Amino acid sequence: MLFEKSKQNLKQINHNILQACQESGRPIGSVSLLAVTKNQPQQAIFPLLESGHRLFGENRVQEATKKWPSFRDEFPDISLHLIGPLQTNKVKEAMELFDVIETVDRPRLVLALAKEWQNPKRRTNQIFIQVNTGHESQKSGVYPEELGELVDLCRSHDLPLTGLMCIPPAQDDPAFHFQMLADLAKQYHLLDISMGMSQDYPIAIAHGATEIRIGSALWKNNN
Numbered sequence: 001m002l003f004e005k006s007k008q009n010l011k012q013i014n015h016n017i018l019q020a021c022q023e024s025g026r027p028i029g030s031v032s033l034l035a036v037t038k039n040q041p042q043q044a045i046f047p048l049l050e051s052g053h054r055l056f057g058e059n060r061v062q063e064a065t066k067k068w069p070s071f072r073d074e075f076p077d078i079s080l081h082l083i084g085p086l087q088t089n090k091v092k093e094a095m096e097l098f099d100v101i102e103t104v105d106r107p108r109l110v111l112a113l114a115k116e117w118q119n120p121k122r123r124t125n126q127i128f129i130q131v132n133t134g135h136e137s138q139k140s141g142v143y144p145e146e147l148g149e150l151v152d153l154c155r156s157h158d159l160p161l162t163g164l165m166c167i168p169p170a171q172d173d174p175a176f177h178f179q180m181l182a183d184l185a186k187q188y189h190l191l192d193i194s195m196g197m198s199q200d201y202p203i204a205i206a207h208g209a210t211e212i213r214i215g216s217a218l219w220k221n222n223n
Protein backbone atom coordinates (compact mmCIF):
# COMPACT_ATOMS: atom_id res chain seq x y z
CA MET A 1 0.00 0.00 0.00
CA LEU A 2 1.08 3.58 -0.65
CA PHE A 3 3.37 4.98 2.08
CA GLU A 4 3.24 1.77 4.15
CA LYS A 5 6.70 0.41 3.32
CA SER A 6 8.30 2.92 5.68
CA LYS A 7 6.89 1.04 8.69
CA GLN A 8 8.71 -2.11 7.58
CA ASN A 9 11.88 -0.13 6.91
CA LEU A 10 11.61 1.39 10.38
CA LYS A 11 11.40 -2.07 11.94
CA GLN A 12 14.44 -3.25 10.01
CA ILE A 13 16.46 -0.18 11.00
CA ASN A 14 15.50 -0.58 14.65
CA HIS A 15 16.63 -4.19 14.44
CA ASN A 16 19.96 -3.11 12.94
CA ILE A 17 20.40 -0.53 15.72
CA LEU A 18 19.85 -3.22 18.31
CA GLN A 19 22.42 -5.44 16.65
CA ALA A 20 24.97 -2.61 16.38
CA CYS A 21 24.45 -1.85 20.09
CA GLN A 22 25.04 -5.50 21.01
CA GLU A 23 28.14 -5.75 18.84
CA SER A 24 29.72 -2.71 20.45
CA GLY A 25 28.65 -3.63 23.98
CA ARG A 26 26.34 -0.66 24.34
CA PRO A 27 23.09 -0.79 26.29
CA ILE A 28 19.88 -1.34 24.33
CA GLY A 29 18.07 1.96 24.14
CA SER A 30 21.23 4.07 24.18
CA VAL A 31 20.69 5.12 20.56
CA SER A 32 17.64 6.94 19.26
CA LEU A 33 16.49 7.08 15.67
CA LEU A 34 15.68 10.50 14.28
CA ALA A 35 13.44 9.99 11.24
CA VAL A 36 14.44 12.64 8.69
CA THR A 37 11.29 13.82 6.92
CA LYS A 38 12.64 16.51 4.59
CA ASN A 39 10.89 16.42 1.20
CA GLN A 40 8.34 13.92 2.56
CA PRO A 41 4.64 14.88 2.45
CA GLN A 42 2.39 14.60 5.51
CA GLN A 43 0.77 11.47 4.07
CA ALA A 44 4.15 9.74 4.16
CA ILE A 45 4.86 10.82 7.74
CA PHE A 46 1.49 9.82 9.16
CA PRO A 47 2.00 6.01 9.07
CA LEU A 48 5.13 6.40 11.21
CA LEU A 49 3.23 8.49 13.75
CA GLU A 50 0.49 5.86 13.77
CA SER A 51 3.04 3.15 14.44
CA GLY A 52 4.25 5.08 17.49
CA HIS A 53 7.38 6.81 16.24
CA ARG A 54 7.81 10.28 17.71
CA LEU A 55 11.32 11.55 16.94
CA PHE A 56 11.68 13.51 13.69
CA GLY A 57 14.12 15.82 11.93
CA GLU A 58 13.66 18.52 9.32
CA ASN A 59 16.21 20.60 7.41
CA ARG A 60 14.28 23.74 6.66
CA VAL A 61 12.25 25.96 8.95
CA GLN A 62 9.85 26.98 6.20
CA GLU A 63 9.04 23.43 5.15
CA ALA A 64 8.63 22.24 8.74
CA THR A 65 6.26 25.12 9.56
CA LYS A 66 3.89 23.87 6.87
CA LYS A 67 4.01 20.22 7.91
CA TRP A 68 4.29 19.86 11.66
CA PRO A 69 2.00 22.16 13.70
CA SER A 70 -1.13 20.25 12.64
CA PHE A 71 0.42 16.92 13.71
CA ARG A 72 1.22 18.35 17.12
CA ASP A 73 -2.49 18.66 17.99
CA GLU A 74 -3.01 14.94 17.50
CA PHE A 75 0.40 13.75 18.74
CA PRO A 76 1.53 16.16 21.46
CA ASP A 77 4.59 14.08 22.39
CA ILE A 78 6.33 14.55 19.04
CA SER A 79 9.94 15.70 19.33
CA LEU A 80 11.07 17.71 16.32
CA HIS A 81 14.73 18.50 15.65
CA LEU A 82 16.19 21.08 13.27
CA ILE A 83 19.14 19.50 11.43
CA GLY A 84 19.69 22.07 8.66
CA PRO A 85 21.37 25.49 8.75
CA LEU A 86 19.58 28.24 10.67
CA GLN A 87 19.58 31.88 9.59
CA THR A 88 19.38 34.44 12.37
CA ASN A 89 16.21 35.97 10.89
CA LYS A 90 14.45 32.58 11.32
CA VAL A 91 15.49 32.05 14.93
CA LYS A 92 12.21 33.12 16.50
CA GLU A 93 10.16 30.89 14.21
CA ALA A 94 12.55 27.96 14.71
CA MET A 95 12.40 28.29 18.49
CA GLU A 96 8.61 28.14 18.42
CA LEU A 97 8.61 25.01 16.25
CA PHE A 98 11.58 22.80 17.13
CA ASP A 99 12.21 21.00 20.41
CA VAL A 100 15.91 20.71 19.65
CA ILE A 101 18.11 22.83 17.38
CA GLU A 102 21.11 20.70 16.37
CA THR A 103 22.85 23.16 14.09
CA VAL A 104 24.14 25.99 16.27
CA ASP A 105 27.47 26.90 14.68
CA ARG A 106 28.45 30.55 15.17
CA PRO A 107 28.49 33.28 17.82
CA ARG A 108 25.89 35.44 16.07
CA LEU A 109 23.42 32.58 16.18
CA VAL A 110 24.07 31.93 19.85
CA LEU A 111 23.39 35.61 20.60
CA ALA A 112 20.17 35.53 18.56
CA LEU A 113 18.98 32.43 20.47
CA ALA A 114 19.83 34.04 23.80
CA LYS A 115 17.93 37.19 22.83
CA GLU A 116 14.76 35.22 22.02
CA TRP A 117 15.02 32.81 24.94
CA GLN A 118 12.37 34.51 27.09
CA ASN A 119 9.76 34.30 24.34
CA PRO A 120 6.78 32.65 26.11
CA LYS A 121 6.02 30.67 22.94
CA ARG A 122 9.48 29.08 22.88
CA ARG A 123 9.44 25.33 22.43
CA THR A 124 13.19 24.71 22.03
CA ASN A 125 14.61 23.30 25.24
CA GLN A 126 17.91 21.82 24.04
CA ILE A 127 20.58 22.88 21.60
CA PHE A 128 23.47 21.02 19.96
CA ILE A 129 26.50 22.53 18.25
CA GLN A 130 27.26 21.37 14.71
CA VAL A 131 30.97 20.66 14.23
CA ASN A 132 32.60 20.84 10.80
CA THR A 133 34.98 17.95 11.49
CA GLY A 134 36.25 17.88 7.88
CA HIS A 135 37.03 21.62 7.63
CA GLU A 136 34.87 21.86 4.51
CA SER A 137 34.50 25.54 3.64
CA GLN A 138 31.13 25.06 1.92
CA LYS A 139 29.62 23.23 4.88
CA SER A 140 28.07 24.61 8.06
CA GLY A 141 29.49 23.87 11.47
CA VAL A 142 32.14 25.32 13.73
CA TYR A 143 35.72 24.12 13.23
CA PRO A 144 36.90 21.81 16.02
CA GLU A 145 39.54 24.30 17.19
CA GLU A 146 36.84 26.98 17.64
CA LEU A 147 34.40 24.73 19.46
CA GLY A 148 35.62 25.57 22.97
CA GLU A 149 34.86 29.25 22.53
CA LEU A 150 31.36 28.55 21.21
CA VAL A 151 30.63 26.14 24.07
CA ASP A 152 31.69 28.83 26.55
CA LEU A 153 29.48 31.40 24.84
CA CYS A 154 26.42 29.10 25.04
CA ARG A 155 27.08 28.40 28.70
CA SER A 156 27.67 32.05 29.57
CA HIS A 157 24.17 32.74 28.20
CA ASP A 158 22.69 29.80 30.13
CA LEU A 159 21.56 28.07 26.96
CA PRO A 160 20.83 24.34 27.46
CA LEU A 161 23.68 22.99 25.34
CA THR A 162 23.57 19.19 25.60
CA GLY A 163 25.20 17.78 22.47
CA LEU A 164 27.20 17.86 19.27
CA MET A 165 26.29 16.98 15.70
CA CYS A 166 28.35 16.38 12.54
CA ILE A 167 28.07 15.43 8.87
CA PRO A 168 31.36 13.85 7.72
CA PRO A 169 32.77 14.70 4.26
CA ALA A 170 31.20 12.38 1.70
CA GLN A 171 34.51 11.03 0.38
CA ASP A 172 36.11 10.31 3.79
CA ASP A 173 36.08 7.28 6.05
CA PRO A 174 33.33 8.35 8.46
CA ALA A 175 34.86 6.48 11.41
CA PHE A 176 37.59 9.12 11.81
CA HIS A 177 35.01 11.91 12.03
CA PHE A 178 32.69 9.98 14.34
CA GLN A 179 35.54 9.30 16.75
CA MET A 180 36.57 12.97 16.67
CA LEU A 181 33.02 14.08 17.51
CA ALA A 182 32.73 11.54 20.34
CA ASP A 183 36.08 12.71 21.77
CA LEU A 184 35.00 16.36 21.59
CA ALA A 185 31.70 15.57 23.29
CA LYS A 186 33.57 13.90 26.11
CA GLN A 187 36.04 16.76 26.41
CA TYR A 188 33.22 19.30 26.80
CA HIS A 189 30.99 17.07 28.93
CA LEU A 190 28.17 16.85 26.39
CA LEU A 191 26.03 13.72 26.44
CA ASP A 192 24.15 13.87 23.13
CA ILE A 193 26.06 12.81 20.03
CA SER A 194 24.13 13.15 16.76
CA MET A 195 25.97 11.34 13.96
CA GLY A 196 25.40 8.61 11.39
CA MET A 197 23.01 8.50 8.43
CA SER A 198 21.55 5.76 6.21
CA GLN A 199 24.93 4.74 4.75
CA ASP A 200 26.98 4.60 7.92
CA TYR A 201 24.88 4.44 11.09
CA PRO A 202 26.26 1.12 12.37
CA ILE A 203 29.75 2.69 12.32
CA ALA A 204 28.43 5.77 14.13
CA ILE A 205 26.90 3.55 16.81
CA ALA A 206 30.21 1.72 17.27
CA HIS A 207 31.81 5.14 17.90
CA GLY A 208 29.25 6.29 20.44
CA ALA A 209 26.38 7.96 18.59
CA THR A 210 23.37 8.54 20.83
CA GLU A 211 21.23 9.72 17.92
CA ILE A 212 21.37 8.65 14.28
CA ARG A 213 19.59 10.63 11.56
CA ILE A 214 17.98 8.42 8.95
CA GLY A 215 16.29 9.52 5.73
CA SER A 216 16.74 7.43 2.57
CA ALA A 217 16.84 4.01 4.28
CA LEU A 218 13.48 4.80 5.83
CA TRP A 219 11.77 6.01 2.66
CA LYS A 220 13.19 3.32 0.36
CA ASN A 221 10.48 1.79 -1.88
CA ASN A 222 7.85 3.77 0.00
CA ASN A 223 5.92 5.19 -2.95
Ligand SMILES: *Cc1c(COP(=O)(O)O)cnc(C)c1O
Binding pocket: 036, 038, 059, 083, 084, 167, 197, 198, 199, 213, 214, 215, 216, 217
Ligand atom coordinates in the same frame (compact mmCIF):
# COMPACT_ATOMS: atom_id res chain seq x y z
C1 LIG B 1 19.07 14.36 4.82
C2 LIG B 1 19.87 14.35 6.05
C3 LIG B 1 20.04 13.17 6.79
C4 LIG B 1 19.53 11.82 6.31
O1 LIG B 1 20.41 11.34 5.34
P1 LIG B 1 20.15 9.89 4.66
O2 LIG B 1 21.47 9.59 4.05
O3 LIG B 1 19.08 10.08 3.67
O4 LIG B 1 19.81 8.97 5.74
C5 LIG B 1 20.74 13.25 7.97
N1 LIG B 1 21.24 14.41 8.44
C6 LIG B 1 21.11 15.56 7.76
C7 LIG B 1 21.68 16.82 8.32
C8 LIG B 1 20.42 15.57 6.55
O5 LIG B 1 20.30 16.71 5.87
